[in-house]
Amino acid sequence: MTTWAETYNDYRRWLNGQGIIFSFTGYLSEDMLTTLGSALKKRMALSETDANVAKRVFSVFVEQVQNIIRYSADRLASAEPPVELSGGMVTVGFDGHRFFVVCGNVVDAARAEPLRERLIHLASLDKEQLKAYYREKLREPAEADSQGASIGLIEIARRSSEPIEYDIVWLGTARNRAFFCIKAFI
Amino acid sequence: MEKVSIAPTDRSPLVEFDFSKGCFRLEGESYPEDSASFFAPLLKDMRTFLESDDARPVSFNLAMTYFNSSSAKALMNMFQMLEDAAGLGRAVVVNWHYHPDDDTMEEFGEDFGLDFENAEFRMCPTVDA
Numbered sequence: 001m002t003t004w005a006e007t008y009n010d011y012r013r014w015l016n017g018q019g020i021i022f023s024f025t026g027y028l029s030e031d032m033l034t035t036l037g038s039a040l041k042k043r044m045a046l047s048e049t050d051a052n053v054a055k056r057v058f059s060v061f062v063e064q065v066q067n068i069i070r071y072s073a074d075r076l077a078s079a080e081p082p083v084e085l086s087g088g089m090v091t092v093g094f095d096g097h098r099f100f101v102v103c104g105n106v107v108d109a110a111r112a113e114p115l116r117e118r119l120i121h122l123a124s125l126d127k128e129q130l131k132a133y134y135r136e137k138l139r140e141p142a143e144a145d146s147q148g149a150s151i152g153l154i155e156i157a158r159r160s161s162e163p164i165e166y167d168i169v170w171l172g173t174a175r176n177r178a179f180f181c182i183k184a185f186i
Numbered sequence: 187m188e189k190v191s192i193a194p195t196d197r198s199p200l201v202e203f204d205f206s207k208g209c210f211r212l213e214g215e216s217y218p219e220d221s222a223s224f225f226a227p228l229l230k231d232m233r234t235f236l237e238s239d240d241a242r243p244v245s246f247n248l249a250m251t252y253f254n255s256s257s258a259k260a261l262m263n264m265f266q267m268l269e270d271a272a273g274l275g276r277a278v279v280v281n282w283h284y285h286p287d288d289d290t291m292e293e294f295g296e297d298f299g300l301d302f303e304n305a306e307f308r309m310c311p312t313v314d315a
Contacts, residue, residue, distance in 0.1 A: 030219040034196060052289045055252060059290070062217050062254050135297055138262040151255040159290075 020093040027076055027085035033065045040092060049099075056159040056186045057092070057099045063152040064103040064184070065090055072105035073177060098161065104181035112168055112178040118153055119182070123163035130158045160184040187235055190228065198224055199250065205235050208242040212261075217254035225260035232264060236271040243277035244268065249284070249312075250291060258294075265298055272304035279306045286311040 002010075015023055021043055024036065040061055044054040074087030088105030107115065125133060134154045157164055162185045169179040192201035199214040210232075218224040236244075246268060253261065265280070272278040280302065282295035292309075299307040 038196065051287065055288070055290055059252065059254070066217075066254065066256075131293075131297065135300070138259055139266075139301075151259065155255040155258075 018093055019095045020091055023089070023091040023093075025089040027087050028065060028068055028072075028090070029083075029085050030069060033062065033069070036065070036090070037062060053099070053186060057101065059159050060101045060156050060184050060186060061090070061092060063156050064101055064182070067152055068103055068105045071107065071111070073108050073111075074106045099186040100183055101186070102181065102183045104179055106171065106177055107180045109170075109176045109178060112180055115180060116166065116168065118150065119164055119166045122153060122157040125157070127158070130154060134158060156182075156184050159186060161186055187231065187238075190231060199253075201228060203228065203231060203235075205231075205240075208244045210244065210246040211249075212247075213249040215252045216250065216257040217252070218257070221254070221256035221260055225257070225263075229260065229263055229267070232267055236267055236276065241276060244271070244279070246278070246280045248280070248282055250294075251285075251288070252290075261298070262301075265301060269302050269305050272302075278304070279308065281308050281310045283310045283312055 022036065022039065024032070037058065041054070041058060044057065049057075068088035068090065069086045072086035072088045076085040076087070077083060086105070088103065091100075091102040093100050093102075122130070134151065137151045137154060153164070165183040165185075167181050169181070171177045171179060187205040189205065190201060190203040192198070194200040194214045197215065198218045199212050199216045202209070202211040204210070216224075246264075248261075250261075268278050268280060282298065284291035284295055286292070292311075295309050299309065
């Protein structure tokens with residue numbers, strides 16, 4: 001019989017085998033971003049990651065986590081004391097050749113399709129086109145209800161060495177929610 | 187106008203807006219929890235200064251090492267204000283300081299520079315001591 005500690009050990013070994021630097025699942029907040037971001041910077045500095053690569057990984061990480069914080073449909077909030085937490089998962093790893101940042105969170109079905117279309121569009125653009133698109137979006141007034149998400153995704157695409165991968169798992173029999181997962185390689 | 191001095195934190199840059207000298211500084215990293223509320227007062231003060239009768243020349247020095255996309259938006263808003271003021275005859279110089287090995291900050295500088303016609307935008311690679 002497998003003990004509970006063995007189960008966790010298998011999980012730990014599975015993560016290590018994937019080259020995972022850290023993986024967080026639960027409720028995220030801005031102070032967690034500060035802490036995880038600082039840990040990520042230190043870890044990359046210790047492993048003598050090229051400074052330009054480290055900056056790109058950090059940038060992708062920040063935009064991904066802020067997207068979860070702002071857009072996750074799984075939220076816990078209280079007015080007093082003021083707390084706002086967003087459910088999701090973030091994983092950063094190195095597969096021997098490239099860093100990767102995977103983020104996933106639950107979104108309402110209505111948000112999933114526009115997000116998918118944005119990612120398909122971004123994947124069709126080369127580096128120069130992404131740069132031009134970023135500039136264009138910076139000059140525009142913020143889109144209603146987007147809090148700048150489109151620029152965040154363009155930033156991720158610009159810092160990535162490959163098109164952003166994504167996948168969707170529909171949830172529940174009504175399929176009114178989806179787990180939206182995106183993976184960026186640097 | 188009262189001088190604005192904000193010490194840097196892990197997530198927000200050093201800010202020094204010395205209106206009496208026309209000298210502005212932003213340095214460090216910028217990914218505040220809420221970039222709109224961090225930058226809104228700065229944008230407001232800058233607008234008040236640029237729209238005042240005080241026509242002294244402006245020197246804006248940036249030495250950013252990292253900023254997120256919402257901070258980029260705020261920087262763009264500041265630059266548009268400066269460019270507009272320059273278009274109306276104000277002398278404006280923007281100095282973009284960056285480490286020569288920092289590809290991302292160099293590229294951002296080149297991108298932002300494209301938006302200036304009336305203000306002077308200078309790329310300023312730093313020299314290691």
